[in-house]
Amino acid sequence: MKKVKVLTVFGTRPEAIKMAPVVMELSKHPEDFESIVCVTAQHREMLDQVLKLFQIKPDFDLNIMKQNQDLWNLTADMILQMKNIFEKVNPHVVLVHGDTTTTLATSLSAFYAQIPVGHVEAGLRTFNKYYPFPEEINRVVTDAVSTFYFAPTQKSVNNIINSGIKSNHIYLTGNTVIDALLYTVNNYKIDLSELNINKNLKTILLTSHRRENFGKGLVGIFGAVK
Numbered sequence: 001m002k003k004v005k006v007l008t009v010f011g012t013r014p015e016a017i018k019m020a021p022v023v024m025e026l027s028k029h030p031e032d033f034e035s036i037v038c039v040t041a042q043h044r045e046m047l048d049q050v051l052k053l054f055q056i057k058p059d060f061d062l063n064i065m066k067q068n069q070d071l072w073n074l075t076a077d078m079i080l081q082m083k084n085i086f087e088k089v090n091p092h093v094v095l096v097h098g099d100t101t102t103t104l105a106t107s108l109s110a111f112y113a114q115i116p117v118g119h120v121e122a123g124l125r126t127f128n129k130y131y132p133f134p135e136e137i138n139r140v141v142t143d144a145v146s147t148f149y150f151a152p153t154q155k156s157v158n159n160i161i162n163s164g165i166k167s168n169h170i171y172l173t174g175n176t177v178i179d180a181l182l183y184t185v186n187n188y189k190i191d192l193s194e195l196n197i198n199k200n201l202k203t204i205l206l207t208s209h210r211r212e213n214f215g216k217g218l219v220g221i222f223g224a225v226k
Helices: 013-027 045-053 071-089 101-112 135-145 154-162 176-187 216-225
Strands: 004-010 033-039 093-097 117-120 148-151 170-172
Touching: 004 013, 004 071, 004 101, 013 033, 013 045, 013 093, 013 117, 013 176, 033 071, 071 101, 093 101, 101 117, 101 135, 117 135, 148 154, 154 170
Parallel strands: 004 033, 004 093, 093 117, 117 148, 148 170
Antiparallel strands: none
């Protein structure tokens, strides 16, 4: 039986963090998988930090980030450049993650090429197409064209089924961010001494993104955590 040629595509820091464990696991089974990594660099410096941390060297780097880039140009550029990558690699399956513009453009381009798409972190929904924007539509469209669904929770599985998608390739996997967390804990000694943390207090590191969180959103998040 031939190896399965898997092309993994991501472009932002969150995607890289959550796809790194998948890339590393594929590399452990060279007898079964030919693992190829493509980054769009929708984020540049933040992406490179994660690639260095997980020691991942992409086979293709589109380096697509431009100053003041908008969704129209970003999406169009990615769709066209991914077409070229597909023609060079001819993968059996393309793996994408979550709900970024990279995910939308890659999955659409793969659909046009009739290459099966595997969606990691599939099934997330708010059922409001403008919240988060544009991520809600990105993940809905990606699920619509995917063949394989790797859902983090049972609720996500239910969302996929309830959307009318009939597939025997829906898998409840958990969230790969936990695998990324365990990898860093086991492989890196984190020195917090420079932060002057009061050791008598419990410390929480909280990160938050998406433009909807600016202002009242962050206040609400901090209030909930407190």
